[in-house]
Structure formats: C-alpha cells, structure tokens
Amino acid sequence: MSPFLRTAWAVFRKDIAVERRAKEGANALGFFALLLLFLFYFALGPDGDRIRAALPGLFWLAFILAGVLGLGRAFALEQENDCLDGLILAPADKGAIYLGKLAGTTALMLGMEVAFITATGIFYNLDIWAAVPRLLLVALAGTVGFAAVGTLFAAMTAHLRAREVLLPVLLLPLAVPVLLAAVKLTDLALAGEGWGPAWPWWQLLLGFDVVFLVAGLLTFEFVLEA
C-alpha cells in the first residue's frame, strides 16, 4: 500500500473505531430516524402509493440530516484535546487525511442509510426489496458527493464558534446538484425504470462527485492550515 493510502486508511480506521466506541452519533441518528419514520407515517397515512411517492424525499431528508450530524461530529472529535493540531503537525499528505475523513463519514452515513432503507421497508410494509441494489448504488454515489464537499466545509468551520449553524448554511446550497440527482435517481430506482432515463442524472451525480472529490483533495491542506 502506498504511504498516501496507508495514511488515509489509518484516519479511516481511527474515525470508525472512535465512533464505534463512543456510540453518541449512532444513538442520536437511530433515534432521529425512528422519529422521522413515525412522523411521515402520521402525515401520509397508511396509503402505500402516497408513501412510495414521498420515499425519495424521505430517504434523502434523513440522509442529509444524518450527514450534517456525522460531518459535524467527525470534526468535533478532532477539536477534543486539539487533535486537529495533531493532524496539522503530522508529516503526512493532507489529501490523504481528507480521503480518510471522507471515507469514515461515508461509511457511517452508508451504515445509517442501509438501516434506514431496511426500517422503512419493514415499518411501512412496502415491497421495495427488488430496488435495494440500485438504491444502494444511488446512496453510495450521493453520499460520496455530499461527504466530499461536506468534509471540506466541516474542516473549514471546525474552529468557529457557530460551526453547527454555519456548516449546513454553507454546505447545503453547494450540495443541491448532488441532492437533486440523488433524489431523482432514487425515484427512478423505486419505480423500477430502466437505466436509460436515469443516465443523464447519473452523469450529473458522478460528475459532481468527481469535481468535489478532486477539489477536496487539492484544497484540504489550505483549509486545514488556514
């Protein structure tokens, strides 16, 4: 493994280990996801078609909020004991640190997303299981794009007193193209449409993933050192 990937892997493993032991983030997300499912059930009623029509929005609302919480927490951990200074002082490629943080956030978000999709199918008694493989692909691509730009902004706001407010304010407008494409692709996957109509949205989503990822890799050092 190259030193770059070794550093990224170390940061990823560290973030997962800390999150697994602390459990604060997972508990908060689990409670929030359950609440969301209950609220939507009361709002939409037992009509399966109405619920299915609202599912793309429901999914991505949950994923975005989970992401914002996860991103804030990923850098809140680095603020404890000034660990962020430790990362800055490390003689490591800062792009690798970015990649590790991004992978950690993506993995945690994906874990929550799999649990949420499963819980939605069971709780609403919906037959969405055939669409799950495509839903997971969309979730992965959307999450990478969201976390790519989110990791950058979370690092940027980590030192600020109003970071909990500023992070979503800065992040969400920029993530709109990713979220639009992800919601549309989720809708198409749930409707069982072929790949044809989905292709332009895939191009948009993957294009933004690449742009955000490259921008993050190139600029994270400056964000961290600012």
Add this chain to the structure above:
Amino acid sequence: MIEAIGLVKLYGMHAALRGVTLEVPAGQVLTILGHNGSGKTTLVRLLATLVRPTAGHGRIAGHDLVDGRDEVRRLVAVVGHSTHLYDDLTARENLAFAEALAGRRADAARIDAALARVGLDGQAGIRVCALSSGLRRRVALARAMLREPRVLLLDEAFSGLDPEGTKRLEDYLHAFKAGGGAAVVVTHSLGRALAVADRVAILAAGRIAAEATRGSLTEEALQRLYLGTTDATA
C-alpha cells in the same frame, strides 16, 4: 538547530510576540520562563509551524518555518498544553495512529517500549479517557519519543506529572541532548528550568527580556532575575 530572528505575531491589534530572536544549537535545551500571557505558547506554536509569523523568520535545522514547514514537521515533536490524544482510543492505539501519520508502520514492540519508557507498560491497552491527566501527558510524551525527533518543543510538559513522571522526562531530556537534539522547554517551574536547561530565557510582553546560561545559576538568582524582569514589564 533552532533559529528565530525577529519573530513577530499579531492577533488583530494584539501583539503576542514583538520580535523574538533566539538560537538553540544541537545538544542544548533552552528553557523559557514568563508570566501568563507573555507569549510563550505563541512562540512554541510558531516554532512548531502551527501558526505563521506576522514578521521575522525562523529555521529548524536549516528549514524555514513557513516555506519548509513540511520538512520542519518531520524533524519536530511537540508536547503542548493539549495532548492531541483521542479519548476513545487506547494509549497504544493513539501511538499507532501517530506512527501511521508519520508514514511508518505501527511496530507494536517500539510502541510498547516507548510506553514503558514513560512508565505506562501496564496501561497501554486502557482508553485515554480512563487515564488521569498526568498519565495522559505521559502518553503524549511517549508519542513524542517514538517520533525520534531532532527538535523537541515542550510547552508546560511538566505540569500534571508526578515526581516519577518528572524524573523520567528529565532523564529523557538529558539523553535527548546527549544524542544531539535541541529542545525548547516552556515551564513555570524555576526548579525544572534549572534541572534541564543549558540556557534560560525570560519572555515578557512578547520579548526576550533576559537570558542567562545555566552555569552556576541558582534557583534564588533565577527567581530574582525572573521577578525583576516581569515586574519591570508589568
């Protein structure tokens, strides 16, 4: 090995450092004393490349603090007020992570040896959040030792250490000097300053107000020098 020439650091209108010039050759320890707010921590953060100087410049082993900061970071280990440790990782895991960031494979034997050197051989597998503040500081010291640095920057590293921990740190500093390393040690303890220093500098209001070689300097003489300097600038 460590050079600073006219280092100035402004935070808005506040001048934390007003032109600090110092030199620490290889094999020497410079201890810096000074009252709260005199600029000691800012000086350490500048030398560690955590902040950039507003004016002036500095070098570590010939590498500029700004343009050569990547090289400087390979040579320097820092133990500051904060430990830079993850509370939910064990002492051993924290050191392994630091090794990975330094581009080295985590060698369990080396890590355990470093922890043993600070007296933590029995606590390597305990999460940092379960350790006392003194033991956490020892973990941070073990991490610094593991780096095998050429330059050591210690900011209040003695605070919170019990007599055994203090002795281990003093022993390490003597061995570090003998091995050709250079260190800047910030402390409030005059006794500690004299125990490890080759030279003592007193920082007051962002300037080096006095400097003395260890020589035959007694604690009383150092106290008079310290109080005289800080009283004059207060």
